[in-house]
Each structure stands twice: as C-alpha cells, then as structure tokens.
Amino acid sequence: MGTGSAGAGTLPLADRPIHEVAALLERGEVSSRDLVEACLARIERDGERLNTFLAVGAEQARAAADIADAARADGVRAPLLGIPYALKDIFVTRALDDEGQPDGGLPTTAGSRILEGYLSPYASDAEDRLTAAGAVLLGKTNCDEFAMGSSNENSAYGPVRNPWGETLVPGGSSGGSSVAVAAGQAFFATGTDTGGSIRQPAALSGVVGMKPTYGRVSRYGMVAFASSLDQCGPFGRSVRDVALVLGALAGHDPRDATCVDTPVPDYLAALDGEVRGLRLGVPREFFVAGMEPGVEQAVRAAIAVLEGAGADIVEVSLPSTDKGLATYYIITPAEASANLARYDGIRFGHTAGVDDLLENYRLTRGEGFGPEVKRRIILGTYALSAGYYDAYYVKAQQVRTMIKAEFDAVLGTVDALLAPTSPSVAFPIGAKTEDPLLMYLNDACTLPVNIAGLPGISVPCGLSDGLPVGFQVIGKAFDEPTVLRVADAYQRAAGFSDLRPPTAHD
Amino acid sequence: MITRGDVEHVAELARLHLTDEELDRMQVQLSRILEAIEVLRDVDTSHVGPTATVLNLENVMRDDEPSDGLSREAALANAPLREGDHLRVPRVLKEGR
Numbered sequence: 296m297g298t299g300s301a302g303a304g305t306l307p308l309a310d311r312p313i314h315e316v317a318a319l320l321e322r323g324e325v326s327s328r329d330l331v332e333a334c335l336a337r338i339e340r341d342g343e344r345l346n347t348f349l350a351v352g353a354e355q356a357r358a359a360a361d362i363a364d365a366a367r368a369d370g371v372r373a374p375l376l377g378i379p380y381a382l383k384d385i386f387v388t389r390a391l392d393d394e395g396q397p398d399g400g401l402p403t404t405a406g407s408r409i410l411e412g413y414l415s416p417y418a419s420d421a422e423d424r425l426t427a428a429g430a431v432l433l434g435k436t437n438c439d440e441f442a443m444g445s446s447n448e449n450s451a452y453g454p455v456r457n458p459w460g461e462t463l464v465p466g467g468s469s470g471g472s473s474v475a476v477a478a479g480q481a482f483f484a485t486g487t488d489t490g491g492s493i494r495q496p497a498a499l500s501g502v503v504g505m506k507p508t509y510g511r512v513s514r515y516g517m518v519a520f521a522s523s524l525d526q527c528g529p530f531g532r533s534v535r536d537v538a539l540v541l542g543a544l545a546g547h548d549p550r551d552a553t554c555v556d557t558p559v560p561d562y563l564a565a566l567d568g569e570v571r572g573l574r575l576g577v578p579r580e581f582f583v584a585g586m587e588p589g590v591e592q593a594v595r596a597a598i599a600v601l602e603g604a605g606a607d608i609v610e611v612s613l614p615s616t617d618k619g620l621a622t623y624y625i626i627t628p629a630e631a632s633a634n635l636a637r638y639d640g641i642r643f644g645h646t647a648g649v650d651d652l653l654e655n656y657r658l659t660r661g662e663g664f665g666p667e668v669k670r671r672i673i674l675g676t677y678a679l680s681a682g683y684y685d686a687y688y689v690k691a692q693q694v695r696t697m698i699k700a701e702f703d704a705v706l707g708t709v710d711a712l713l714a715p716t717s718p719s720v721a722f723p724i725g726a727k728t729e730d731p732l733l734m735y736l737n738d739a740c741t742l743p744v745n746i747a748g749l750p751g752i753s754v755p756c757g758l759s760d761g762l763p764v765g766f767q768v769i770g771k772a773f774d775e776p777t778v779l780r781v782a783d784a785y786q787r788a789a790g791f792s793d794l795r796p797p798t799a800h801d
Numbered sequence: 802m803i804t805r806g807d808v809e810h811v812a813e814l815a816r817l818h819l820t821d822e823e824l825d826r827m828q829v830q831l832s833r834i835l836e837a838i839e840v841l842r843d844v845d846t847s848h849v850g851p852t853a854t855v856l857n858l859e860n861v862m863r864d865d866e867p868s869d870g871l872s873r874e875a876a877l878a879n880a881p882l883r884e885g886d887h888l889r890v891p892r893v894l895k896e897g898r
Contacts, residue, residue: 391875391878392875393872393874393875394872394874394875395872395874395875395876395877395878396874396878413879414878414879416871416872416875416876416878416879417871417875509854509855509856510855510856510858523853523854523855549863552858552861553854553856553858555856555858615844617840618840618841618844620837621837621838621839621840621841622841624834624837624838625838625841632815636816639816640881641880641881641882641888641890641891642879642880642888643879643880643881644879644881645881646881646882648881648882649891650891650892651891651892651895652890652891652892652893653816654891655891656816657816657817657818658818660815660816660817660818661817661818661819661820662818664817666823669817669819669823669827670827670830670831672815672817673808673811673812673815673817673819673827673831674831674834674835676811676814676815677803677807677811677831677835680811680814686842687838689851690841690842690844690846691841692851692852692853693844693846693849693850693851693852694841694844694846694849695851695852696849696850696851696852697844697846697849699852699855731830731833731834732833732834732837747855748854748855748856772855
C-alpha cells in the first residue's frame with residue numbers, strides 16, 4: 296500500500312468502516328454520540344478547507360445520536376442504528392412543519408444558486424429509509440449543480456477538494472459525499488449516479504461507491520437530472536458497508552412509479568468471498584484510448600487478483616461502447632431540459648422579481664443557473680426542438696437500444712463484467728473546465744452502464760502516482776448480490792480496503 | 802455548425818436569458834459537442850426501436866384513495882411572491898395587447 300494508508304486496527308475511530316464501529320457500539324465500547332463527535336471533529340478541522348458540506352446539522356445529529364444510544368440501551372436493534380452519515384445535497388430533507396415554519400431540518404440546494412435557501416416541505420425516500428434504519432444524519436454534501444459534472448467544479452458553492460491532494464478534484468458529481476467518506480467526516484453517504492456520479496468520485500477519492508440497478512432504489516425526493524438514468528446509491532469504506540447501506544435504501548416505493556416492486560435480497564449474505572466458478576467478462580472497449588497507463592495497470596492487476604481467487608476471466612466485446620458518450624449527451628440534456636423547466640421563479644427558489652412573466656422566467660433562470668447547467672439546457676432543448684428531434688433524440692434512443700442489447704447478450708454468457716471506473720486518477724482543479732468534451736470523457740467507462748440501467752460498483756484497487764484507482768464490477772439487472780460478492784471477494788484477496796488519505800489521523 | 806442565431810432561438814425556447822458573452826461561448830462549445838455527437842449518424846438504426854426506459858413497466862396503477870397532501874402553508878412557504886392563500890404570478894398580458 297502507498298502513502299497515507301494505515302494498517303488494520305490502527306485507524307482512528309472516524310476512519311473505520313461501519314462493520315467495525317457497529318461491533319464497538321454493540322459491545323458498548325463506543326456510543327453513537329462518540330461517532331458523531333468524531334465526524335464533527337473532522338468536519339470542524341477539514342470540512343471548510345475540503346468544502347465537503349453545504350449544510351451541517353451538528354446539534355440535530357447529537358440529539359439523534361443520543362436517541363439512538365438510548366434506544367440501543369432499551370434493546371432496540373436496527374441495521375444502521377447510531378451510524379452517522381451524510382446525504383448528497385440533491386436529496387431533499389424535510390425542513391418545514393405543516394404550518395410552513397422551519398422545523399430545524401436542513402436546507403436543500405442541489406448545488407445551485409437557484410435553490411439557495413430552499414426548505415423542503417417533505418423528506419426524500421432515502422432520508423426516510425435511513426432514518427428508519429437508525430442512521431444519524433450529519434449534513435448535506437456539496438455536489439455539482441443538479442448533479443451535472445465529473446469534478447465537483449460545477450457547484451455554485453465552490454469545488455470540493457480531494458483529501459489525497461488538495462489541489463485536485465475528487466470527481467463528481469457526488470464529490471462531497473465521496474470525500475466525506477474518504478476523510479472521516481461520515482461513515483457512509485448517499486450519492487446519485489446518472490452517468491458515473493457515484494462510481495467516478497468513489498474511484499478518484501479512494502472509496503467504494505455503488506450505482507444500483509435502475510428501479511432498485513426510489514428516486515422520490517431526489518432532485519431530478521435525467522429521470523430515465525438517475526439512480527441513488529451508497530458510498531462506503533468497504534464493499535461490506537456498501538452492501539449494508541444498500542439493503543437499507545433498496546425496496547419498493549409507490550411514490551416513484553419507476554421503483555420496481557421486487558424483493559430485496561440479503562446483500563450481506565452474498566458476501567461469502569467465493570468467486571470460484573464465476574465467469575467474469577472483461578470488455579476490451581472499456582480500456583479506452585487515452586487511459587492512463589497507471590490506471591490500466593492497476594485495473595489489470597485487480598482482474599488478476601480475481602483470477603487468482605478462482606474466477607474464470609474471459610475477454611468480451613461491447614462494440615457500441617464508443618457510442619455511449621454521444622448517446623448520453625443527447626438523452627441526459629434532453630431529459631434535463633424538461634426536468635429543469637420547473638425552476639420558474641414562481642413556486643420556489645430564486646426569482647428575478649420582474650413584473651413580466653416571460654421576462655421573469657428568462658432572468659430568473661439566467662441568474663440562477665450556472666454555466667454547465669445552461670449548456671445542458673441549451674443542448675437538450677436543441678436536441679428536442681422541431682427539425683432535430685428525430686436526428687438527435689430518437690437516434691440516441693435507438694443507439695441506447697443497441698447498447699443495452701449488447702450488454703444483455705454479453706451478460707447472458709458471463710456472471711459479471713470487470714472494467715476500469717475512470718480513465719484517469721484525480722486531476723488538478725481547473726485542468727478540464729475550459730473544455731466540456733474533455734470533462735465528459737471522464738465518464739466514458741461509467742455512462743454505458745446507466746444507459747443500460749445495470750448495477751455497477753467501483754472498488755479501490757491501489758494507487759497510481761500516489762492517487763487512488765478504482766475498478767468496476769458491472770452486473771445483470773437486479774443482480775446486485777453477484778456484483779457485491781465479486782467486489783467483496785476482491786477486497787478480501789487484495790487488501791486495499793484500508794486505503795486512507797493523509798487526512799486520516801486525529 | 803450551430804449559429805449564434807440558433808443558440809438565441811433555443812435559449813428563447815428554454816426561457817433562459819444568456820448574456821452576449823454566454824451566447825458566444827455557447828455557440829463555440831455547442832458546435833464542438835454536436836460535432837462529437839455526429840458519430841451516431843453513421844450507426845445503422847434502421848431496424849432498431851427507441852428505448853425510453855430500461856424497465857419493462859407499463860401503466861403502474863394504484864387505488865385512487867384520498868390521503869393528506871402537503872398543507873397549504875407548507876406548499877406556499879417557498880414561494881417568492883404570495884398573496885393570501887395563492888401564489889402570485891407576474892402579469893401575463895400587458896395592457897393594450
């Protein structure tokens with residue numbers, strides 16, 4: 296292991312995985328309050344510098360921790376009882392009572408000026424479920440505006456910094472969440488992944504991040520970006536932690552018609568460390584042109600570890616992979632341009648306050664949205680406009696069919712796929728902001744998975760130039776158990792699960 | 802190649818004010834993005850149907866049972882302009898039109 300890592304057992308409390316601190320809670324050696332204080336101390340020390348959080352509810356978290364400790368003393372048990380976590384600030388948190396008055400809940404901005412000061416009158420399904428599982432909310436994490444970005448530089452509230460190198464991006468769009476987990480500021484966090492926004496920052500920040508199958512987790516209360524691809528998922532310090540949190544997040548929600556009513560398996564039970572007899576495909580097209588040699592080397596080494604553990608590795612082909620980027624950059628802006636029509640300066644959010652309706656729409660949106668969001672609204676509106684609809688939008692939907700069919704065919708011959716998560720390690724803040732296309736290439740290995748709606752996880756597989764590299768395990772629809780099994784088996788065999796950044800000290 | 806006029810037209814459709822500088826930048830960037838998207842043009846999709854969603858879902862139904870929605874006060878609390886129990890909307894029609 297490289298710089299910044301620490302051996303098992305020597306990690307400070309704030310940097311340990313959930314399954315370790317849960318055992319300490321169970322034995323009464325620490326309290327939930329201790330865990331909250333450990334995270335708050337890190338947020339206090341590093342939070343502002345790394346720009347991880349957009350809102351921290353310290354007093355609310357302390358109160359919730361005390362309630363969790365009292366409940367535990369009363370014999371109550373829940374999967375995440377007393378575990379402090381963070382929500383990406385794209386999940387609404389209830390902050391108003393029935394009288395319309397602030398109730399102490401946290402605001403929601405989606406990383407945008409247009410929602411500055413917004414207090415949601417209802418909670419997201421993610422908040423509801425994690426609360427029900429006993430978890431303690433610490434705060435809302437910084438993210439690219441409306442989850443549009445791959446570096447967190449598109450947040451209206453400034454970029455998040457990577458604890459592995461503070462002049463570097465953490466990836467995006469869920470960069471605040473990946474950094475909170477990497478830097479000991481939360482034991483787990485939620486993210487959203489439309490084209491890689493959980494897996495790519497997980498890779499660049501050195502943590503585990505999973506995008507479940509589209510439809511596995513409710514999108515209720517998740518500020519919408521591209522509704523046919525958006526999916527909620529967890530960040531954690533180990534595959535085991537991610538499996539535990541996914542179990543709490545997954546399940547049918549009648550409030551989201553695309554949330555599928557199919558039983559939630561016991562994800563922890565899938566983690567038997569066994570990959571013998573599994574056929575794992577390596578899609579050659581995912582080793583894209585321009586991939587950093589150090590990244591490819593680390594990913595190939597990870598594949599070799601799984602082969603050594605008894606998996607049958609076969610090369611496979613997904614020939615339309617290079618069409619993924621173009622497909623994605625038609626479908627998602629098109630859906631975004633429709634979703635973002637709701638920001639009208641009338642019902643909530645920023646308003647220009649001009650007494651002419653059309654002018655008020657134009658100015659409200661011109662003032663409230665940042666450059667990347669504007670770019671995507673324009674691109675999406677263009678792709679949907681008269682005369683271009685068939686050439687762009689329908690064409691992209693047809694290629695989407697092809698990409699999905701190729702995945703389905705290949706996944707009919709193997710149990711899961713192994714691939715790089717991102718073509719590069721973390722890059723300097725500012726390095727790609729002038730060239731949107733260069734930035735979009737960050738997601739070349741992740742967005743095909745969203746286009747096909749499949750589950751994918753990114754797992755740290757070592758360092759390149761001292762910075763974390765992640766590799767992906769991609770599975771069949773709703774086959775999260777196999778994805779988690781393979782990822783966990785890798786972590787057991789490779790020993791990279793204690794990878795921590797230089798901030799991992801008290 | 803997308804023209805500045807195209808960008809202005811689309812911005813109008815999207816009800817999005819762009820400054821002159823933004824229009825200039827957007828024209829250059831969108832032209833490059835659309836050029837990259839051109840790779841789809843060569844894909845033969847003549848026998849392929851479009852995919853709008855990966856799920857095989859149709860007509861998700863539920864019983865039509867009354868339940869409590871948001872309270873009026875909670876629903877109106879974030880409105881920038883409010884008049885009594887209503888959202889206030891800037892005027893749509895100008896005098897003399």
